[in-house]
Amino acid sequence: MKQDLRFQKTEKALQNAFLELLQSKEISKISVKEICSLAQVSRNAFYQHYETKEHLYDNLLNDILLSIEQACKPLVKDLAHISAAEGRLFLDNILRAVEQHRFVMYRLLTSQPAAFSAAFHKMLLSATIEGSQTLMTTPDISYLHIFSGGVTAFVSYWLLETSFTLEEAQEKLFAILGQLRVVSD
Incomplete structure (x- = not known):
């Protein structure tokens, strides 16, 4: 299934936010809320892409x-x-x-x-x-x-x-x- 551009941009924003947070925190101390806030996307958008931060x-x-x-x-x-x-x-x-x-x-x-x-x-x-x-x-x-x-x-x-x-x-x-x-x- 070909993904639309918004889906790809959201996924990239989530990945970049997560990588940025990993520089100052252990994965266990990072919350989905922090990832979403930094990526400027909703929690719902996060869960459309990933089940958990470990995922x-x-x-x-x-x-x-x-x-x-x-x-x-x-x-x-x-x-x-x-x-x-x-x-x-x-x-x-x-x-x-x-x-x-x-x-x-x-x-x-x-x-x-x-x-x-x-x-x-x-x-x-x-x-x-x-x-x-x-x-x-x-x-x-x-x-x-x-x-x-x-x-x-x-x-x-x-x-x-x-x-x-x-x-x-x-x-x-x-x-x-x-x-x-x-x-x-």
Whole structure:
């Protein structure tokens, strides 16, 4: 069902108000009334979009993770013969997807770091396992855990502690993973 422009604007206003409130309060201390007041919409409008404030949070999180998960699709037909360029493109795609949601991810990481990082790691792990299985290879689960955890930690570092551009972040992550590859060989 195609949503009308008013519906989309209201939803965006609710999301932005919620993200703003998350900067100064824990989710448990935010009320629907505060979200509505800041968004300048009625409580009725809120409930047309979301069941609860936790539903709003989950919706924001799921939209971001789904977008990034799409970037995790395999780029090769055979993992055994993946080139450095293909590996680089895979990482670049993930970081490009993060860049598209940088503002919201920053807000979620500063307000709910453990919950967001855990969900991001779980999504990356699931997506890389699924990608390996679609290529009919048996994935090294321990490697995929380390890879997913490393990318999750790097994204948190990038968004919270640096002023790296997308290109700088891509270079840094590729260099770090290249160093890990050399150590493991």
